[in-house]
Amino acid sequence: MVIVCAQVHRWVNYESMLKECLVGRMATKVPAALKAMIPPPPPTSLLPPVSVAPPPPDKDSRPRYDWFQTDVTVHLVVYAKRKLPSSGCTQVDLEAGVLRLEVLLGKMSYMIHLRLADEVEGNVSVHTSFSVGKIQVTIRKQTKGKWESLGQPLEFHNTFLRKKDRAPFYRECVLVSKTEVNHNTYVFRLQLPRGTVRHVPVGQHVYLKANIQDTEVVRAYTPVGQNLSVSSNNSSQDSDLYLMIKVYPDGVLTPHLNSLHIGDHLCVSGPEGTFSLRPLRDVTHLYLLAAGTGFTPMARLIQAALQDFESIRQTKLLFFNRREEDILWRCQLDELAANSERFQVEYVLSDPSESWTEKRGRVDESMLKDVLDRPDGSKCYACVCGPTAFTELTIGLLKQQGFSEEELHAFQG
Ligand SMILES: Cc1cc2nc3c(=O)[nH]c(=O)nc-3n(C[C@H](O)[C@H](O)[C@H](O)COP(=O)(O)OP(=O)(O)OC[C@H]3O[C@@H](n4cnc5c(N)ncnc54)[C@H](O)[C@@H]3O)c2cc1C
Numbered sequence: 001m002v003i004v005c006a007q008v009h010r011w012v013n014y015e016s017m018l019k020e021c022l023v024g025r026m027a028t029k030v031p032a033a034l035k036a037m038i039p040p041p042p043p044t045s046l047l048p049p050v051s052v053a054p055p056p057p058d059k060d061s062r063p064r065y066d067w068f069q070t071d072v073t074v075h076l077v078v079y080a081k082r083k084l085p086s087s088g089c090t091q092v093d094l095e096a097g098v099l100r101l102e103v104l105l106g107k108m109s110y111m112i113h114l115r116l117a118d119e120v121e122g123n124v125s126v127h128t129s130f131s132v133g134k135i136q137v138t139i140r141k142q143t144k145g146k147w148e149s150l151g152q153p154l155e156f157h158n159t160f161l162r163k164k165d166r167a168p169f170y171r172e173c174v175l176v177s178k179t180e181v182n183h184n185t186y187v188f189r190l191q192l193p194r195g196t197v198r199h200v201p202v203g204q205h206v207y208l209k210a211n212i213q214d215t216e217v218v219r220a221y222t223p224v225g226q227n228l229s230v231s232s233n234n235s236s237q238d239s240d241l242y243l244m245i246k247v248y249p250d251g252v253l254t255p256h257l258n259s260l261h262i263g264d265h266l267c268v269s270g271p272e273g274t275f276s277l278r279p280l281r282d283v284t285h286l287y288l289l290a291a292g293t294g295f296t297p298m299a300r301l302i303q304a305a306l307q308d309f310e311s312i313r314q315t316k317l318l319f320f321n322r323r324e325e326d327i328l329w330r331c332q333l334d335e336l337a338a339n340s341e342r343f344q345v346e347y348v349l350s351d352p353s354e355s356w357t358e359k360r361g362r363v364d365e366s367m368l369k370d371v372l373d374r375p376d377g378s379k380c381y382a383c384v385c386g387p388t389a390f391t392e393l394t395i396g397l398l399k400q401q402g403f404s405e406e407e408l409h410a411f412q413g
Helices: 014-020 029-037 253-259 292-308 330-339 365-371 388-400
Strands: 064-069 073-079 090-095 098-105 108-116 120-129 134-141 151-153 159-162 170-180 185-191 196-198 206-212 215-221 241-246 265-269 285-291 314-321 343-349 380-385 408-410
Touching: 073 098, 073 108, 090 120, 090 134, 098 134, 120 196, 206 241, 206 253, 215 241, 215 253, 241 253, 241 292, 285 292, 285 388, 292 314, 292 343, 292 380, 330 343, 365 388, 380 388, 388 408
Parallel strands: 285 314, 285 380, 314 343, 380 408
Antiparallel strands: 064 073, 073 134, 090 098, 090 196, 098 108, 108 151, 108 159, 120 134, 170 185, 170 265, 185 241, 206 215, 206 265
16 A cells, blocks of 8 residues: 555544544445445555545436535535536535525536534535536534434425526625726626635626615626636636626616625626537637627636637637727737737727727628638637627628527527
C-alpha cells in the first residue's frame, strides 16, 4: 500500500471513519459498500481517500437519492443517472430547517424537499461529479448525534417532473451594489441567502418579483458575469448574481428597482429558459446579434465561447443600439477584441452622431451578408436577442442566408 500523503485528514482514515460514520436508516447499503472496498489491513491506519461506490445500474432513468451521516454532518447524495452539464444544474436552498434541492436535467426537474430531522447550521456545500452524475450536499448538524431519519417529506419531495410544470421558486436576495453602466443602465449585484447554492446556466434568465402598489410584478433578467474578463474565473468563485438592467422611466418594475437602496431585499427565481451550450460543440464560427439590453445573454456566452470551446475559431458580436452612449460595456468589448484574435465586435447605430464612422442603420440583408462569413468546412451558429421585432426580423434574414433551425437560437421570454 502506497501512502500518498504524510498527513491525512481523519475522515480518510478508515478506523476513525468507520467509528464516526453513523449510518442513517436510508443508508444501510453504505457499510456493505465500504466493506467491499476495504483492502487488507494496511501497515498504518493511513489510507488514500475513499470514494463511495456508484449505485448499481438501474433500468429506471429516474434520479434517486441516498444519505449518510457522521455525528457532525449529514450528506445527501443524488444520483442523476446521466452526465451533468458543467454549466450548473443544481439549486439548493436551506432555510429554517427546510431543505429544497432541485436538479435540472434538460427539460426535467428532480426535487428533494424535506423538513430536516434536527437543527442544522445555515451553510450548505455542494459537490458535483459531472461525468459520474452525482451531486453531494453536505450540511452540518447543530448538535452532535445520530439522526434516525433525514426528515419529513414536504410537497413534491422525490418527484421527477417536467421543468415547466414546477412553479418558479423565489429567494430573498440582498442588493449589495449598483454600478452605473451608462445613462440608463446599471449592474445590480445581488447576494443569495446563506443557505442557497445555485448557478444560473449561461443564456438562461431569472425572474425578479416585487409588490408594487399592491400588485405583484414579475419581469425576466439574464445574469451577466461581474465583467467580461475571460481569464478571471469569477463565475465559479463568486455566487453573487449580476443583473444588467435598463431603467425605463415609464416602466413598472425598473423604476422600482432603481429606487432600491443597498441592503434592500428582492425576490429572485431560479433559472429559466431553453438555451443550451450543447449545440456549440464543433461550431467554428459563432455569430451573436444583439440589440440594446439583448446584449445580456451574449455577455456570458462570449466568455464561454472563448474559455470553454476551443473549436470556436471566431466569435463575432454585431451590437445594435440607437446612439453611441447606449452601447453597453463598450470599453470591455473593445479590450476583449484587442486581446483576443478569436473575438470581434461591430457596432451598428440607428441614430448616430455625424462623427460616427462605423456601421449605421438597421439590420438588413446586405448588412448580414457583409458580416457573416461562412468559409468552406466551417460550422456556424447564430444567437439573436433584442426587442421582439428585431429578433423576428433578424431570424428571418439569417434563414434567408442559409441558416437552418438547428444553427439558430432566439433568446425570448
Ligand atoms: C427572457 C428575457 C430576458 C430579459 N433580460 C433582460 C436583462 O437582462 N436586462 C434588461 O434590462 N431587461 C431584460 N428583459 C426585459 C425586462 O424583462 C423588462 O421587460 C424590462 O426591464 C421593462 O420592465 P418594466 O416593468 O420597467 O417596464 P414595462 O412596464 O414592462 O414597460 C413599460 C414601457 O417600457 C418600455 N419597454 C419595456 N421593455 C422594453 C423593451 N424590451 N424594448 C423597448 N422598450 C421597452 C416601453 O416603452 C414600455 O411601454 C428581459 C426580458 C425577457 C423576456
